[in-house]
Amino acid sequence: MTALIQASGLTKYYGRSRGILDLTFEIEEGEIFGFLGPNGAGKTTTIRTLMGFLRPSAGRATIAGLDCWSQAPAVKRLVGYLPSEFAFDPGLTGAQILTYLGHLRGGVDRSYVQQLCERLDFDPGKRFREYSRGNRQKLGLIQAFMHRPRLLILDEPSSGLDPLNQQEFYRMLREVQSEGHTVFLSSHILPEVEQTCSRVGIIRDGRLVEVNEVSRLKHMRQQTVVISFPGPASPEWFQGLPGVAAVRLNRDGRELHLDVQGELQAVIKAAAAHDALSLSTQEPSLEEIFLRFYQVDQPVAAGR
């Protein structure tokens, strides 16, 4: 495979405040690459720089060998782009917007557009101002996909979609990948990236802290297990068990909070041996994973 997107030392300052700092990465043709990060990390800035809407303060990015800033019009022809908020003339209908954008791009197959509308359960007959956030997002997705671009750049694509539409959208992603096309999508939802992407880049405070296979993210996934007991509990019951990273006793002394990585068998057995009343697990949010693994004063711990 050859790299379709290449970023090298890509940096963007807004005045004196940082947008992104020194990003270097490559996206291969045909892969679905997830760009993960908490709010304000720099995902939209990266995407807008790739799209040639922002001029890098330093470094450069290319798409198919074209410079994203100096050759932006040629880059845009290769890309289907979903901005973080898709906005359009509020008086136009969805159909008018799609026709207008279709003419701008050329080569759009109307029956494919109709198919996309049906798949996402989108009614193109209403005016833009009448569309809910989710419907605006669908319209944004349809216009990004409709010319079967070589590269899709999607900023938080599933935000506002209901779970059924999300699943359909994931199928659409797999289909475009099977046609050899490439997808770069940003998200702050870890399960979404796990489900759809082959590789992931994690951005935090404007810096790329990890680029890895999605399968390796699973090693980062840690869950919190809360176990309550009929009487006083002891952290020692669980310390040292396989996968148990930390144990905390809550104030009333009858509940333990465990950070566990991987399988839970050993924890469940120990809980049963001490007559646990209940056991529940909580998946951490991406932000929590960041806080645990990428504390500001800790060195970056790849693939832990």
Ligand SMILES: Nc1ncnc2c1ncn2[C@@H]1O[C@H](COP(=O)(O)OP(=O)(O)OP(=O)(O)O)[C@@H](O)[C@H]1O
């Ligand atoms: N137009 C702007 N002017 C000044 N600072 C900006 C501007 N746009 C973004 N920033 C700053 O750049 C940093 C990165 O923002 P960016 O929008 O790229 O993050 P993000 O990862 O897309 O976040 P979110 O998930 O909230 O959209 C933030 O600190 C933000 O405040």
